[in-house]
Amino acid sequence: MAKLRIVAACALFATTAGCMQVLVTARAPEIAGEPHEVRADSYAGALAQRPGFILADQCHGREQLSRVLVRRSFWQGFVGWISLGLVAPATVVYECSNAAGQSELGNSGDGGGR
Amino acid sequence: MAQQPTFDPGKTWKNFHQTVEQLNQGTWSLHFPNMSPPKTVIGDLKESTAQIQALIGQARLKPGMKLRAQGSRWSLSKAPATSGWAVGTNRLTGKMKIGAGDVHAGYPGTADQKAGLYLFQCGNTVADVNRTIEDKSQGRSLFTSGAANGQTIVGATACGTHGSALGHGALHDHIVAIHVVPTANSHFWIERKSRPVMTKEWIDKLGATPMRDDDETFNAAVVSFGSFGIIESIVIETVPRYQLKTRPGTAKLDEALWKVIGGLDFTAHDFFKADGKPYFFQAVINPSTDEVLLMANYRQDCPANFVPTYSLTQDPKAIGPGFDALSTLGVILDAFKGVIPPFSKLAAKQLFDTSSKTGTSGQIYGFKPPLLDVASGSIAVALTDARKALEELIKLYKETGPVPVVLGCRYVWASKALLAFNKFPIGLMISIDGVDSKSTRAYYAAAADRLEARGMDYTQHWGKVNGYTPTRVKKAYGANVDAWLKARKRLLPAGADRALFDNAYIDERGLAG
Numbered sequence: 001m002a003k004l005r006i007v008a009a010c011a012l013f014a015t016t017a018g019c020m021q022v023l024v025t026a027r028a029p030e031i032a033g034e035p036h037e038v039r040a041d042s043y044a045g046a047l048a049q050r051p052g053f054i055l056a057d058q059c060h061g062r063e064q065l066s067r068v069l070v071r072r073s074f075w076q077g078f079v080g081w082i083s084l085g086l087v088a089p090a091t092v093v094y095e096c097s098n099a100a101g102q103s104e105l106g107n108s109g110d111g112g113g114r
Numbered sequence: 115m116a117q118q119p120t121f122d123p124g125k126t127w128k129n130f131h132q133t134v135e136q137l138n139q140g141t142w143s144l145h146f147p148n149m150s151p152p153k154t155v156i157g158d159l160k161e162s163t164a165q166i167q168a169l170i171g172q173a174r175l176k177p178g179m180k181l182r183a184q185g186s187r188w189s190l191s192k193a194p195a196t197s198g199w200a201v202g203t204n205r206l207t208g209k210m211k212i213g214a215g216d217v218h219a220g221y222p223g224t225a226d227q228k229a230g231l232y233l234f235q236c237g238n239t240v241a242d243v244n245r246t247i248e249d250k251s252q253g254r255s256l257f258t259s260g261a262a263n264g265q266t267i268v269g270a271t272a273c274g275t276h277g278s279a280l281g282h283g284a285l286h287d288h289i290v291a292i293h294v295v296p297t298a299n300s301h302f303w304i305e306r307k308s309r310p311v312m313t314k315e316w317i318d319k320l321g322a323t324p325m326r327d328d329d330e331t332f333n334a335a336v337v338s339f340g341s342f343g344i345i346e347s348i349v350i351e352t353v354p355r356y357q358l359k360t361r362p363g364t365a366k367l368d369e370a371l372w373k374v375i376g377g378l379d380f381t382a383h384d385f386f387k388a389d390g391k392p393y394f395f396q397a398v399i400n401p402s403t404d405e406v407l408l409m410a411n412y413r414q415d416c417p418a419n420f421v422p423t424y425s426l427t428q429d430p431k432a433i434g435p436g437f438d439a440l441s442t443l444g445v446i447l448d449a450f451k452g453v454i455p456p457f458s459k460l461a462a463k464q465l466f467d468t469s470s471k472t473g474t475s476g477q478i479y480g481f482k483p484p485l486l487d488v489a490s491g492s493i494a495v496a497l498t499d500a501r502k503a504l505e506e507l508i509k510l511y512k513e514t515g516p517v518p519v520v521l522g523c524r525y526v527w528a529s530k531a532l533l534a535f536n537k538f539p540i541g542l543m544i545s546i547d548g549v550d551s552k553s554t555r556a557y558y559a560a561a562a563d564r565l566e567a568r569g570m571d572y573t574q575h576w577g578k579v580n581g582y583t584p585t586r587v588k589k590a591y592g593a594n595v596d597a598w599l600k601a602r603k604r605l606l607p608a609g610a611d612r613a614l615f616d617n618a619y620i621d622e623r624g625l626a627g
Contacts, residue, residue: 021436027425028481030239031186031264032205033143034122060117060145060205067484098237102207103146105246106154108216108233108316 021071029066030098033058042088059096066097116147116161119169119201127200130187130264132486133550133579136195139179142169143202144237154208154235156319159293159347162206162235163301163321166344171298173199173614181614183344185266186239189577190490192619193273193339201344204266206237209246212349218310223290223351230254230352231290231311236268236345240285241424243267244476247352248422254352255416258282258394258526259479263424268345273577274337274535276543277479278396278524280378284536286336287529288350293322294335296343296605296615306332306530311349325604329530334601337531339576341615341625342605357420358393358411358478362468367404371397375406375523376501378540386410399504399521401511402455407468411478422474426481440487444551447518451553454516458548489519489550491558492543492575494535497525499570500542507544510557510564517557519548532594532601533587535575543575555579562586584624599625 036058041050056065072080072090080088123140147161173179180198187194194200212231221228232254234243240256241263247254258277260270267285276284291311295301303322305311306329317324325331335342363385365371373382375397380386385408392410399406435443447454471478495503500523507521522545526536535543546561548554562581565572573590574580588595606612609627616626 023436023484025426025484028241029264029426029484030241033202034124034141058122060120098205098207098242102242103148103154103158103209104152105252106158106208106210107213108156108210108312109213110150110153110155110210111157111319 019072019074019077021069023067023069025067026065026097026099028099029095030102031066032060032063032096032098035093035095038092038094040090040092042090044086046088054092054094056094056096058094062101063096063098064100065094066099067095069093116149116165117145119144119165127195128187129189129194130484131190131488133190133489134192134195136192136197138196138200139198141184141200141202143205145205146207146235146237154210158208159235160321162208163293163295163346166201166295166346167298167301169199169201170295170344170614174298174610179614180617182340182617183236183268184340185237185269186264188262188265188269189273190488190579191273191575191577192617193576194269195619196617198614203268203344204237204239206235206346207242208235208347209233209238209242211252212312216313216316218313220310222309226354227351230354231349232352233347233349234267235347236266238267239263240265240267240270240479241476241481243350244474244480245424248355248474248476250419250421253355253416253418255355255475256285256288256350257353258285258287259475260285261479262482263476263480264484267350268348270577271348272337272339272345274531274533274575275577276524276526276536277394278526278543279394280391280525281527283527283529284534286531286534288352289336289348290351291349292332292335293320293346293348294343294605295346297608297611301346302605304332304335330532330597331601331604333530334532334598335605337529337533337535337576338598338602339620341620342602343615355416355474357414357416357472357474359414359472360470360478361389361392361410361412362470363408363410365406365408367399367406371406372501375399375504376497378497378525395525397523399508399523400458401508401519401521402458402516405459409468414472416474420474422477424477424480426483434483435485440485440549444487444518444549444554447549448551448553451516454518458516458518458520487550488547489554489558489579490545490547491561491579492535492545493561493565494526494538494541494543494573494575495565495570496538497540497542502568503542503544503565503570503572506564506568506570507546507561510560514553514557514560517548517553518551519546519554519557521545522547532598533576533591535573537573537591582623587623587625595624
């Protein structure tokens with residue numbers, strides 16, 4: 001019984017190997033707007049993916065990417081483990097950047113507009 | 115035509131550090147109008163104002179709708195959260211140098227202060243402000259700054275962010291004018307009567323109604339956590355550009371160090387013998403040991419040709435906590451309290467930069483690796499009560515058992531803002547920082563209870579975890595609370611307009627309605 005418990009605990013612990021996260025960030029992150037969360041599924045060892053790539057379509061105008069986080073929760077890792085890698089879900093969170101195209105310092109005397 | 119606000123129907127609002135959640139009805143994002151690129155012009159401010167007014171008007175048409183501006187979602191309290199529409203302002207990054215010709219003839223500032231006035235739209239982060247004014251073409255600096263730079267300047271100041279620059283106030287004490295949009299058909303330019311800044315002609319060009327017939331309205335609006343409408347922009351005073359040379363160290367919490375921490379007597383401890391009183395001082399007490407991390411930053415002139423760079427740095431081989439590591443750690447530390455003391459020692463060094471460097475204020479208090487699930491709550495007491503308060507909190511820590519927090523000690527001089535966290539002539543801000551966990555949250559609640567039980571006068575940081583109740587707010591600020599409410603009614607005379615900017619946070623603190 002004790003051995004069975006140890007095996008069960010080890011098996012459960014092994015599922016945490018499925019949890020992972022990687023944060024990619026700009027050197028000077030200037031975040032524009034909200035974080036945008038996209039679910040990404042990979043099939044059969046990434047032979048196929050949905051979506052094929054993630055278009056940062058919530059970034060407006062000249063906005064680039066500021067940060068991208070790829071994370072796999074315990075349950076997403078569990079699905080990958082139980083399906084022997086046939087289905088591997090993950091969550092991608094991206095944030096847009098204000099850094100490019102910010103307005104330059106003006107002078108209070110400058111008019112323009114409405 | 116300027117880009118109009120865009121709507122994200124997502125209904126779960128989270129703060130940046132993901133410690134606070136609120137269901138709302140979606141988020142509107144405002145975009146910088148760029149009326150006359152590449153520079154900011156008054157037309158940009160007017161267009162942003164018009165768009166904010168249109169959003170307020172649209173919200174007012176929906177019965178029961180609420181509205182609140184949010185900047186970087188940096189706050190650790192629910193101050194910016196709303197059950198209605200959140201209005202994302204972090205793309206409004208217009209900025210202007212105030213020309214001498216636009217400064218009011220009665221401006222009482224020095225010639226240097228007059229030459230260092232800047233307007234920033236609400237979405238500029240503290241990093242944006244630093245990058246703008248510390249450029250060698252401008253040669254200016256903020257006199258104080260919080261430890262981080264990701265907050266928007268209006269979000270940080272509206273919640274009372276401070277630093278620890280000795281002899282100086284908090285971040286909001288840089289502000290001398292506020293442009294606020296409270297309703298669909300009004301917007302005000304608020305200044306202190308005793309410190310007029312902009313000419314009537316300039317305010318007329320903006321189309322705002324000047325409001326500077328007293329000091330009280332400004333002193334109320336400057337720390338109002340989004341409750342007076344949407345602050346479109348602010349004008350700040352700055353100081354000549356300087357550099358800070360940091361001097362980190364560790365010391366035992368002995369009588370000599372208590373004289374420094376509890377009385378700012380820098381002659382009492384050997385650590386300060388060589389350089390004397392610093393410009394910035396911080397002590398971090400780990401209550402599970404008697405070791406204190408010290409950070410003394412010394413001011414020096416900045417070479418005129420110095421070009422500051424701002425960036426995260428990284429040691430690619432180093433092992434550190436993952437972005438989301440603290441969420442798991444909080445659970446582990448709640449379950450295994452024995453590992454908290456060694457963890458706290460490690461965490462203090464992660465949470466507080468203890469490296470030695472020289473740079474502008476914007477470089478020293480610059481970009482930090484982001485971490486979710488950090489917890490922070492701050493309590494301020496008068497310097498005269500500093501030692502008593504700290505000893506009580508250390509005692510409480512020992513009574514309740516280990517908690518994954520450290521006590522950061524920072525010092526801030528008084529503000530004129532009616533609800534300023536820094537209300538004491540010289541205040542010790544005790545920043546209780548650590549991992550968000552059940553035991554940490556219980557400690558925050560117990561800390562305020564303990565100081566109250568000892569009859570101590572204290573305030574709490576509006577932008578961090580706090581246990582304010584209507585009674586506590588009233589006790590902390592007395593008649594200033596009524597003056598603040600009166601000023602709010604002045605800007606938002608109709609109950610329905612005030613209700614739009616009410617949220618649970620101010621309601622629970624007796625400041626709504």
